[in-house]
Amino acid sequence: MKVKRAEKSRIHDINFDTLSFGEVFTDHMYVCDYVDGEWIDPRIIPYQPLQMDPSASVLHYGQAVFEGMKAYKDEQGSAWLFRPEDNHARINKSSVRLAIPEFPKAYFMDGLNELLTIDKDWIRSGEGNSLYVRPFVFANQAAVSATASNRYQFIIICSPVKSYYSGEVNVLVSENYSRAASGGVGFAKAAGNYAASFYPTQLALKEGYQQIIWTDASTHQYLEECGTMNVFFRVNDTLITAPTTDTILDGITRKSVIQIAQDAGINVEVRPVTVTEIIAAHKNGSLKEVFGAGTAVVISPINSIGYKGENYLIEKQDHSFATIIKEKIVNIQYNLSEDPYGWRKEVVAVTV
Numbered sequence: 001m002k003v004k005r006a007e008k009s010r011i012h013d014i015n016f017d018t019l020s021f022g023e024v025f026t027d028h029m030y031v032c033d034y035v036d037g038e039w040i041d042p043r044i045i046p047y048q049p050l051q052m053d054p055s056a057s058v059l060h061y062g063q064a065v066f067e068g069m070k071a072y073k074d075e076q077g078s079a080w081l082f083r084p085e086d087n088h089a090r091i092n093k094s095s096v097r098l099a100i101p102e103f104p105k106a107y108f109m110d111g112l113n114e115l116l117t118i119d120k121d122w123i124r125s126g127e128g129n130s131l132y133v134r135p136f137v138f139a140n141q142a143a144v145s146a147t148a149s150n151r152y153q154f155i156i157i158c159s160p161v162k163s164y165y166s167g168e169v170n171v172l173v174s175e176n177y178s179r180a181a182s183g184g185v186g187f188a189k190a191a192g193n194y195a196a197s198f199y200p201t202q203l204a205l206k207e208g209y210q211q212i213i214w215t216d217a218s219t220h221q222y223l224e225e226c227g228t229m230n231v232f233f234r235v236n237d238t239l240i241t242a243p244t245t246d247t248i249l250d251g252i253t254r255k256s257v258i259q260i261a262q263d264a265g266i267n268v269e270v271r272p273v274t275v276t277e278i279i280a281a282h283k284n285g286s287l288k289e290v291f292g293a294g295t296a297v298v299i300s301p302i303n304s305i306g307y308k309g310e311n312y313l314i315e316k317q318d319h320s321f322a323t324i325i326k327e328k329i330v331n332i333q334y335n336l337s338e339d340p341y342g343w344r345k346e347v348v349a350v351t352v
């Protein structure tokens with residue numbers, strides 16, 4: 001892999017204590033092109049703006065998918081990734097649905113390891129500190145023609161993030177808008193899925209809700225996902241979450257939560273969940289916890305649920321499942337505990 005280093009690092013200009021999520025980027029980026037039917041020229045270059053033709057396919061038809069993952073540093077200075085092969089598998093699953101050519105696993109893993117080794121100083125140790133890693137692929141054929149592009153670019157960029165308290169999360173159950181429909185692209189991390197969620201989320205914000213719980217497109221009865229997280233409900237001592245259908249993203253945190261909860265002896269039900277049963281559980285006092293699960297905050301407890309003009313407040317629990325499960329996952333991520341699952345992968349340089 002070719003490596004062109006930045007002449008001067010920007011790291012000393014950065015205040016790591018005041019970072020806003022996803023606004024500061026490291027010194028380098030990993031880039032690879034798809035031309036004439038193959039991925040060529042994987043390389044690391046200084047972080048820089050892209051040049052593309054105004055007719056580039058992605059700007060008109062949205063042919064783009066992405067991933068989100070994190071690198072963590074332990075107190076000894078080693079850097080770690082959490083289930084990175086799963087991100088690779090998922091970007092390819094997303095790509096297939098968007099008619100984007102799959103990206104080779106060796107290129108993905110080598111690019112990631114090399115980039116993170118070069119920019120390792122940007123990963124800070126300490127609770128909550130991490131480096132958010134954003135792989136993405138987009139169509140860059142220069143042509144306003146509504147067909148799959150014949151050229152693509154795969155890129156990885158990285159952004160240091162600090163521990164942040166996301167505040168109280170109040171969520172609104174969507175009664176009209178949909179994020180995904182059966183047969184569509186909801187299971188893919190397609191850029192357009194997020195674009196389509198911003199307007200309904202803006203409306204929810206005006207009502208005092210930070211996120212939407214998306215429901216199924218045909219009946220708006222089944223609870224699917226919450227913002228950019230999968231969602232879990234604790235009814236009495238059972239944890240319930242929806243199965244990953246073609247409308248739900250197969251979250252890596254979600255499947256880690258399920259595994260850890262089961263191994264901790266918690267009863268987990270993976271089945272369709274209706275808004276009616278959750279409101280009924282709230283009314284009879286059996287709804288103990290609701291939380292979202294995703295890479296950004298691992299687990300985010302939900303404070304209240306809005307539905308049909310009512311706001312249902314969820315009382316805080318001592319020894320919540322959310323806290324117990326989060327701690328176990330975070331300890332694996334930061335190399336603070338054993339990892340019986342083999343989820344943690346050390347960042348190892350390929351050529352540098």
Ligand SMILES: Cc1ncc(COP(=O)(O)O)c(C=O)c1O
Pocket residue numbers: 068225227228229230249250251252253254293294295296
């Ligand atoms: C729509 C959606 N659902 C769920 C998730 C959680 O997935 P993961 O745990 O892999 O971050 C994300 C974030 O990636 C997301 O964007």
